[in-house]
Amino acid sequence: MKTLGNIIWFIFGGFLTGIGWLAAGLLWCCTIIGIPVGKQCFKLSVVAFFPFGKEIVPGGKAGSFLLNILWLIFGGLEIALTSTVCGILLCCTIVGIPFGLQHFKLAQLALVPFGARIK
Template sequence: MGCLGNVLWFVFGGAVSGLSWCLAGCLWCITVVGIPVGMQCFKFAALSFFPFGKEVQYGGGAGSFLLNIIWLIVSGLPLGAVGGAYDAVYMKRITEYAELKYRHRYLAGRKKAENGQLCKRCKSYRDI
């Protein structure tokens, strides 16, 4: 299940998410101060590419908390905005496609019913 889940995840969004994390890691590693955060971004990239079968451990501490706040402001919110934009675009496409398929099937069934054609399989006016 882990291998199949990882392949599906990678194809349907993990590649974009992982590349975003890699870009964030490269940007953080430009400065000497940001290298620890950049290294963590690369760990997140590996997790984003193939998440199934991996375990995440939290180290904790005050320094970790401070870096989490800085990361949230500089990288986390922009990455979330990009992911949200992709989600909105794809959900709109999926919804439009589903609506188009529904209308096509509904109208095709009504047209065939008006012509008096019965479905041979279920003896009704649908799915002819």
């Protein structure tokens, strides 16, 4: 079932969500200091392209906390709000609920991506 969900997700919006993460990664990689953040965005774009069957486990240390604060100020909040709005809109229909829940998962990841593990 997760394969079918991932295929439908990719066709009807997952591609654009993943492109958003890739664009954020490219912007962060424009500076030397932002390269670690950009690399994390590239890893998270894979989750944005195919989120079904993946679980996000939050965690991290002091370094992750500092990077999460920087990320939240310089781009994470916009991506999280976009995913939240898309999730709310999709949850308005019964068919869209599974896809809305995936957007909420991505919104959580957009708020604190550093230190989070993907299972």
